[in-house]
């Protein structure tokens with residue numbers, strides 16, 4: 497659909513865009529990303545024919561861009577530019593109708609029935625029908641953005657060029673606009689090239705991304721190939737971390753600010769923060785810990801600072817709906833709490849701190865072999881470590897737990913939950929495999945605490961005999 501061949505150009509004979517080559521296929525949603533001043537808008541202006549190239553060629557549907565007459569080009573390419581300004585007090589419908597200009601025979605032609613229908617459809621698609629008779633200048637920035645998008649769609653282009661289309665739009669309209677563009681590319685074969693500043697939106701919606709830097713095309717690849725920590729951190733000169741989107745295979749990048757956890761948030765997790773009460777035991781941290789857990793609430797990966805084990809004879813599945821109410825009633829905030837359930841008596845919880853060189857592990861285990869047959873395991877690691885180490889910690893802890901349970905021939909636990917919580921401060925720990933320093937402490941802590949917790953639970957039901 498579009499072929500850009502060795503394109504070079506810029507302003508006042510200064511060549512900003514340097515020898516750029518890429519192709520865009522029909523129905524693609526191509527994102528253009530790059531820091532401020534990297535040449536994205538200039539490239540888009542070249543593609544729309546507004547800015548002449550100094551060298552190289554641009555082909556649209558196999559034909560040189562230069563050979564298109566303006567009206568002919570407007571039937572193929574529509575542009576939604578970054579700062580659409582309204583010098584005239586047109587109504588919304590009149591503004592959208594201007595998109596039909598390229599399809600009209602002469603100047604100031606009345607709209608045909610077909611034009612009217614296309615304008616109405618474009619307004620409907622962009623959700624602006626109710627503003628049809630409003631003056632453009634009375635609309636908000638986001639509403640105007642949608643009017644100009646409707647105008648571009650009314651042009652019935654085969655190629656749509658957009659410069660930061662989500663500018664001024666709130667979250668819900670950003671989603672609506674990008675969902676619409678995605679649907680138009682898939683269902684109608686519209687080809688879209690859009691500049692994005694929001695890299696996560698670009699990664700989520702685009703088939704392919706072009707990364708520009710200093711007028712050069714640095715990357716032309718699928719989002720996973722472009723949105724890489726080392727690439728984006730270096731081009732944008734900002735510390736970035738990548739994480740997976742929770743539902744779709746799109747990379748999501750998060751910005752790291754300096755001193756995120758701050759001085760006041762440093763600390764160590766141990767028995768001082770553990771409180772044992774009649775219906776629960778809980779651990780309250782003054783700062784957030786990075787967690788992975790299979791808790792009734794706060795499960796998966798996250799950041800939490802309250803950890804609660806509620807003693808109830810009900811099963812975790814039955815109680816999941818009530819967990820939030822319980823936490824709220826007890827003064828815990830659901831969003832920052834990992835909550836678990838156990839029939840084990842809180843006073844039977846077994847816990848211990850194990851010190852390593854520059855790090856420590858605090859393990860907490862509650863077991864119940866009277867009612868539900870369950871065991872909950874908490875592991876707090878005072879150290880800095882990666883997601884891989886979280887996974888290794890679960891493996892190592894599970895191996896130690898099974899070994900401890902073998903002593904009691906009690907391997908058929910019905911309910912088992914685990915929490916690994918890291919302070920992400922201090923010493924960097926590279927492994928939690930069984931033979932690593934961290935793995936050894938986890939194994940020791942879980943083996944000892946599980947053994948103690950089991951003995952306490954058995955003692956309770958056997959009236960003092962294990």
Ligand SMILES: Nc1ncnc2c1ncn2[C@@H]1O[C@H](COP(=O)(O)OP(=O)(O)OP(=O)(O)O)[C@@H](O)[C@H]1O
Nearest residue numbers: 507508512530531532533534535536537538539708
């Ligand atoms: N009309 C112009 N005359 C001279 N220089 C210009 C003109 N328009 C842009 N430039 C310069 O060209 C460079 C690239 O601008 P461009 O707008 O293409 O970058 P961009 O990547 O779109 O930036 P942003 O993300 O800030 O929108 C900038 O340094 C800018 O100052």
